[in-house]
Amino acid sequence: MSDENVIKSKKGLALKIIIPVLLVCIIAGIWIVKNSKKDVASVDTDNPDFALHVTETIDLGKLKSYGLPIIIDFGADSCIPCKEMAPVLKELNAELMGKAIIRFVDVWKYQDLAQGYPIEVIPTQVFFDADGKPYNPKNPEAMQMQLYSMRDTNEHVFTAHQGGMTKEQLLSALKEMGLK
Structure with missing residues (x-):
């Protein structure tokens, strides 16, 4: 070669x-x-859907599309139990960014944002599981949860808790709702 x-x-x-x-x-x-x-x-922290404080109408359909458990707390900055919950909500919102959606609506400043939700007292938390369905707790009485259904169809539309909740109570509910 x-x-x-x-x-x-x-x-x-x-x-x-x-x-x-x-x-x-x-x-x-x-x-x-x-x-x-x-x-x-x-885990886009700039996404307004993950911001703690709500100042505009909540697009529940969009929030559900993320496939994450959702807690919406309806309260006020000047209500005492709401003030006690505020640091817990802030902490959970930061810790669980991208794993759960934690929102807060000040119903005294933004009354119209509470329309359509079962708010009788503040604070009231509304829960949706990771599938976008109203949270169905294993033991609603023990967790002091109220399940709301449509009168004519008996379809479960909301699960709510009235009064303040601790971080442990919120985490327990989130885990049951599909927190990973």
């Missing part, structure tokens, strides 16, 4: 090795970039 043929053979062999290796690296790079963006989008 001549020197030229040996050189051509080595170049061909090098190309046969380098091209597949480059393709694998490119595919791996694309996969890493796509998956890292996916994780960032699912």
Whole structure:
């Protein structure tokens, strides 16, 4: 074999090795970039749907589309039990960002935002499980939960708790509702 043929053979062999290796690296790079963006989008702290304080109409359908348990607390900044719950809600909202949706509506400032919800006293918490359905607690009486149904169809539409709740009580409900 001549020197030229040996050189051509080595170049061909090098190309046969380098091209597949480059393709694998490119595919791996694309996969890493796509998956890292996916994780960032699912826990977007700038997303207003995950903000604690609600000042505009709640799009319950959109919140349910995230597939996360939801707690909406209806209270007021100047109500004593609401003030006691405020740090707990703030803490849970921050700790569970992307794992659960924790919202607070000040019904004295934004009365219209409470319309359509079973609010008789404040604070009142409304619960939806990760499937977007009203939370169905294993033992509603022990958790002091009220289940609201439509009169004509008996369809369960809301699960609510009246009064303050501790962090432990809220976490217990969230775990039952599908918190991961």
